[in-house]
Structure formats: C-alpha cells, structure tokens
Amino acid sequence: MTNGSYDPPVWGDAAAPQAEIPDEYAPCAGIYDHIPLYKTRRDLPFYVTLAREFGGSVLELGCGTGRVSIPIARAGVPVVGLDVSAAMLNVFRLKLAAEPPDVAGRVRIVRSDMRRFRLAEKFPLITAPFRSFQHLLTVEEQKACMRNVRSHLAEWGRFVLDVSAPSFELLASQRVGETFEDADFTDPATGDRIIRLWRYVEIRRAEQINVVEFEYRRVSPDGTTRSNRHRISIRYFFRYEIEHLLEACGFRIEELYSDYDKSPFDGRKEMIAICRASG
Ligand SMILES: C[S@@+](CC[C@H](N)C(=O)[O-])C[C@H]1O[C@@H](n2cnc3c(N)ncnc32)[C@H](O)[C@@H]1O
Missing domain, CATH: 3.40.50.150 (Vaccinia Virus protein VP39)
Incomplete structure (x- = not known):
C-alpha cells in the first residue's frame, strides 16, 4: 500500500513469483x-x-x-x-x-x-x-x-x-453462523461422496463484503470421512x-x-x- 491506495505487484505473463496473493480457490x-x-x-x-x-x-x-x-x-x-x-x-x-x-x-x-x-x-x-x-x-x-x-x-x-x-431479501436475512448445505455429489477422481456446507463467517455490511466459509465433507468408498474448509471474501455491488x-x-x-x-x-x-x- 502507498498513501492508502492499492498498489499490487506487477506480474508479467506467468513469470514473477506470486506468493503474496493467497490462492483462495x-x-x-x-x-x-x-x-x-x-x-x-x-x-x-x-x-x-x-x-x-x-x-x-x-x-x-x-x-x-x-x-x-x-x-x-x-x-x-x-x-x-x-x-x-x-x-x-x-x-x-x-x-x-x-x-x-x-x-x-x-x-x-x-x-x-x-x-x-x-x-x-x-x-x-x-x-x-x-x-x-x-x-x-x-x-x-x-x-x-x-x-x-x-x-x-x-x-x-x-x-x-x-x-x-444483490437480493434485498437475502441481504436482510443473512446471519453469521447459520449453516446451509448446497451440494451432494461424487468426486469422479476418487469415488468419494462430497457434501458441501457453507456459512457466513463475517457480514461486513458497511463494506458490502461477506466472508463465506465452505466445508467439503468427504466420505470415501471405505466409509472414512474427512473435512476441509476454506474461506472466500465476496463483494456485492x-x-x-x-x-x-x-x-x-x-x-x-x-x-x-x-x-x-x-x-x-x-x-x-x-x-x-x-x-x-x-x-
Ligand atoms: C467463481 S470463479 C470463476 C471461474 C470461471 N470464470 C468460471 O466461470 O467458472 C472466480 C475466479 O476468479 C479468480 N480470481 C480471483 N481474484 C482474482 C484476481 N485478482 N485476478 C485474477 N483472477 C482472480 C479465482 O482464482 C477464480 O478462479
């Protein structure tokens, strides 16, 4: 940051190291x-x-x-x-x-x-x-x-x-912590069943930003389960x-x-x- 303005690194065509930006996906x-x-x-x-x-x-x-x-x-x-x-x-x-x-x-x-x-x-x-x-x-x-x-x-x-x-009804009803399930599918690479859950972990109304946490629950064909989570910040306009x-x-x-x-x-x-x- 310089003088409060955003100043990201200049990257060429896939050349420079890019570790500064977290790979949210x-x-x-x-x-x-x-x-x-x-x-x-x-x-x-x-x-x-x-x-x-x-x-x-x-x-x-x-x-x-x-x-x-x-x-x-x-x-x-x-x-x-x-x-x-x-x-x-x-x-x-x-x-x-x-x-x-x-x-x-x-x-x-x-x-x-x-x-x-x-x-x-x-x-x-x-x-x-x-x-x-x-x-x-x-x-x-x-x-x-x-x-x-x-x-x-x-x-x-x-x-x-x-x-x-932005849906006004949705904006008015958003609550931190309430969990929703929006997907239940099979990973063709592993045969695992994947259930996706998501929840708002932050609702920053003044900045029009929601931070959403996704949880992927994997159930392997042998019955083993494990979870991974990641967060994405989303600006609405x-x-x-x-x-x-x-x-x-x-x-x-x-x-x-x-x-x-x-x-x-x-x-x-x-x-x-x-x-x-x-x-
Ligand atoms: C919802 S996905 C959409 C991917 C694809 N356009 C599609 O329709 O399936 C959003 C994509 O934006 C990328 N992204 C986020 N911030 C970015 C940035 N500053 N510069 C380039 N890509 C970015 C993410 O890595 C992710 O792949």
Whole structure:
C-alpha cells in the first residue's frame, strides 16, 4: 500500500513469483468442475455466442479451470484465460491436455492478477464471467482492474462484467453462523461422496463484503470421512454503483441484463453489463 491506495505487484505473463496473493480457490480447484451449481450454470451459450460475434481473441479474467474458455476455443475462437490461482490453472491445463490439438492450440493461459496484468495485445472481447470481479474488495482494486481492461480493449471492443444482483431479501436475512448445505455429489477422481456446507463467517455490511466459509465433507468408498474448509471474501455491488464505477473508468453500458437469456435488468439474479469504451 502507498498513501492508502492499492498498489499490487506487477506480474508479467506467468513469470514473477506470486506468493503474496493467497490462492483462495486451491482447496476446491480439484472438484470445482463437479460442483453441481457450477456444472449446471446456463451461461455457456451466452459467452460462446458473444465470442463468435466479437472474436478476435477473447480475454477471460478469472478464467479458473477453463469452464467457459474451453467451450469458446471449441467454437473456433482463440482465448486467453487469465487467473491468479495456480491450482485452478493447473486443472485448466490438465483439461486442455485432453482436448484435440487445434482446440488446445487456441488457448493461452496466463497466471496473473486482473488488477495489474500487462499483455502485448488488445482484445475485441474481455469478459469476467461468474462473479470473478466480486473478488476485488475495494474501490481502488475495482478501478485498477477496470482501467486495465480499458487499456487492453480494442477501440470497438466490448467488456462483459458479470456479477450477481444483490437480493434485498437475502441481504436482510443473512446471519453469521447459520449453516446451509448446497451440494451432494461424487468426486469422479476418487469415488468419494462430497457434501458441501457453507456459512457466513463475517457480514461486513458497511463494506458490502461477506466472508463465506465452505466445508467439503468427504466420505470415501471405505466409509472414512474427512473435512476441509476454506474461506472466500465476496463483494456485492448495487446497480448504480457499477454504472458509476464503469463510467469513472472510461466505459458506458450498452446493455444491462438480468440473465444469460438477455432479459433486461430487473434487480434479480445476475447483473450482466455489456460495456464499450466511452470515447
Ligand atoms: C467463481 S470463479 C470463476 C471461474 C470461471 N470464470 C468460471 O466461470 O467458472 C472466480 C475466479 O476468479 C479468480 N480470481 C480471483 N481474484 C482474482 C484476481 N485478482 N485476478 C485474477 N483472477 C482472480 C479465482 O482464482 C477464480 O478462479
């Protein structure tokens, strides 16, 4: 930190040591693609269609295991997947190794921070699917990312920001400590049954941040059980906050959707902004 502003290290294309940022996704990277809520997300046709319309080359920020990037490459569009998590990117690389060479050849993986990456090219489409942007907790971090996106966006390109729409009912009902179960599935690598539980461990309303702890309870085929836990901090955004942030960083919103079927924003479900440079 300098003068109270956020000053993350500058990382090149997967080169510099990156130990400073904790790998929040490491505990779940190996099973991420099998978690039913993620596996059944209905956003893939939306992103593949956009990629076909705008690619070029797509830059996906917070690409994780390549859940979205790989279908884009399969559709014939080159993609750069950027993520800070070594564990998520390792899964991405393993999946890519099983793809046909032409599909794998369309993908470049970059381990870097969406707030501070530097790439040599400009992109007609930059996306941040499935709430990756909500990992940026402060306004300084959010602006650093958006300004960085702006400088990597082709003149006529689009930035797609995809965050959740905060539900007022949910915000009002949140309590620290209450535990929910949201998944019960099998890890195909081990045959273990996995039950996922989650709870709020901190609700920082003044900062619009929730700290959520996930617990993965594994039951092996021989009946042995064990648990691992990890925490993720999530920032939520209100509609006009996002609009002001984007405007301050050189974007205007062309479309604002509530869902991947392009239904207009109504304050529910998702908040998907299709943005272009404002001039
Ligand atoms: C919910 S996952 C989404 C992954 C993928 N986009 C998908 O749709 O499945 C969020 C991803 O954002 C990544 N992430 C969080 N903070 C980041 C940062 N500062 N820079 C780059 N990636 C980041 C995490 O490592 C994680 O892989």
